[in-house]
Amino acid sequence: MAGKKRKAPANNAGSSRTTRSAAVRNDVPDIYRDMLVEADVRPTVTSPEKPIKKKRPGQRAEKPPHEVGPPPKKPKRRVEVEVEVDKEEDDEDDEDDKDIQFEDVSLLTATIQTMTKDSDEEDEEEDDDGDELGFEEVDFSFPNLNSDPAADAPKDLELNFSSRANATPRQVVERRKPINKAEKDRRVEIHKTHLLCLLSHVARRNRWCNDAVVQDRLRPILTKKTITYLNPGTHLTQFGRANSLKEGLQMVNAKFKTKFQITERGSRRALWAENEEHLQNYKLPDDAETPMEKSDFREAANSLQGSRDVGAQLYCALLRSAGVEARLVCSLQPLSFASGGPTMGKPPKARGRLSLEEQFARMPKYDSSFDSPALPSTLPARRRLGHPNATAFQVPTATTQSPSRQVPVTPKKIRESPFPVYWVEILDEAHQKWQPTDPLVTDSFWKPQKLEPPASDRENCMTYVVGFAEDGSAKDITRRYAKAYNAKTRRMRIESVASNGEKWWRKALRAYSHGVTTDLDQIEANELTAAESHEPMPRNIADFKDHPIYALERQLRRHEVLVPDASASGTIGAGSKGPLEKIYRRKDVRIARSREKWFRLGREVRADEVPVKVLTKRVNPNADLFGADNDELEAGGTIGTPIYTMEQTELYKAPPVINGRIPKNRFGNLDIYVPSMVPEGGVHITDDLGAQAAFTLGIDYAPALTGFEFRGRQGTAVLRGVIVAAENEEAVYALIAGIKDQEAELERERRTREVLRAWRRMLMNLRVRQRIWADVDSDDEAVDEEAMEVDKGKAVAPSVSSDGEPEDEPQLSDDSKEAGGGFVVDDEYAGGFMVD
Structure with missing residues (x-):
């Protein structure tokens, strides 16, 4: 102390x-x-x-x-x-x-x-000047x-x-920069294109599974007993048929797993490169699957070698050859459109030092042969064994292996994700249900929960699971295998980013649809919907964001509010010591808008309604607060916009038309954002000639304001058609038709005058030519025309001197020089005109 x-x-x-x-x-x-x-x-x-x-x-x-x-x-x-x-x-x-x-x-x-x-501490350790x-x-x-x-x-x-x-x-800890909107839109388009390419690839492999040659080469693997188990009779009970199918699958899986050998790496998750430099020296791994044609697929069926993806496809063809209704299922691995996923990383640098495996491979192999002179050196060690006859034991001599005998090469172990990309689904007809089976990777069947990889797996990400039937039809069955489809998987799909993403995905799968909805399809659709609705509640706060079923109050958007009588479905806390937050149903969330936005939707806020929320914003100190609206001023010294829910509004009714007079606003037009805003007793004429027709008839009208066209922050009113009284509708439409006919007639007359003007020009040219060649024979006329063409060519082509160089000016005769200007004067025709 x-x-x-x-x-x-x-x-x-x-x-x-x-x-x-x-x-x-x-x-x-x-x-x-x-x-x-x-x-x-x-x-x-x-x-x-x-x-x-x-x-x-x-x-x-x-x-x-x-x-x-x-x-x-x-x-x-x-x-x-x-x-x-x-x-x-x-x-x-x-x-x-x-x-x-x-x-x-x-x-x-x-x-x-x-x-x-750490990067998290950098923000906390900054002073007032911003220096670290x-x-x-x-x-x-x-x-x-x-x-x-x-x-x-x-x-x-x-x-x-x-x-x-x-x-x-x-x-220095490198932080990944977030992508901007343009880059995100580009990634979304690449994501869509990659999905279409992957669908086409799997559809082609599915057609190869129906090839007769491939099935004939694989059918010898199955025995008659196995085929009998795979196709149970209808005389058995429901449990008996399902149990027979399971026993047959167990026999097929055990035999196919021992016969098929994985020699190549299959499909893996597509990753983004951080910059273009990482792609310059990129090359595929040596054990990557080589591109295959149909002939190569047939050869793989004969040799039973290839990647595990090819093995799953051959397994599907094997089951189809036995008469089993089987699907080829693929977990598509497209490029992600988000920036938070794993990246490709930097390419490996050229190492000057060999790895341990390469050093071990280059080490000289141990020779197990013994020389006869070395035997006496081992005798003292055998004498120390303690047995009197130990020295009499003769050590057997090991002979070297014959060079003609080949040592089997041990296949190189391929490192892949412990979860498959391809597997097979078979139809359990007794229960009218599709069941998965995977003999090569997980060695399981009837267990869909074992096929989803974790979020930490860089090689495999389950986002889109598509099953292709024998007839070529495809179906999205992701909800059968994803444990947290609404909380996690859906956020990585196209439906979560694009406004019409769900519609686009349905349209993409429509190309692989057979067009007929069977009872089996309806049963499967009900099963997938039930699996999605029975999904458990998320366990962390981040998964509640944009969840289709549950919502947290602090994660609501700016224009989202809860209904007044919303009841909590549970509570969750941020960590063990965090405060508990109530969990609400998404159906209790309402969208609130301001008075102006409700008015553009054809609704108006009822009188004496209290806003559910006030959207506050920072006040500009140089702005004039007295110029703001009364409903946008808040007691806290800020300007706010009150918003209301749909339950606080009612349908907007414009003032009616009385005695043919159209009610107008202060700008002299009428707001018609939706058809219900047309005043009673009036009609909306959408033709652009409506204003001209109404003015010609001398009736009252009002231009219809249908919206605004925004360029930046400034909006321009869009006027389309007019509002007139209902009794004047027929007259306005008749006059519009007359105006259109009159314009068509004027257009027809303009075109006629243009055609006549062209004909007159052509006739005048013909008349001039006729006067020129009136007294000349046809043969002479042809000769003269050829001469004129030759003279034109000479005038265009430069003359060449005797030494081979072009001359600057043409050589003229003395008579031509005397005539002046280098022009030849014809006495007979006087320069092209007839002499009187």
């Missing part, structure tokens, strides 16, 4: 000690002194019988005689620190203790201590308490403060 510290006497010694302590405290930062106190660093005290005298300022500590030696070559930095000395336990209550002794403690060679902060608070690396060590007594002599306290430049760099 630490002793009590006396008050320092008012003398020169105390004054000097205080000055020295203050100087030391100024030199050593407070943070390191606190760290030394937390580490429980204390000085070593010599024998209490003869206390050591206090060292005066500037006096060096005297060393024992046996420690006297040459001074060190490079003395270290000395920092003297005033330290309190602990008293003995038997003097704990003694108040007349003597003066406290101080000594210098020398710390040994320092060791760097590095503190690595942390500790600088310090080099220090502790004295050896079990050392020799000679080492307990008073020494100087040495602190080695390492610079930041020499400190070991901290390990």
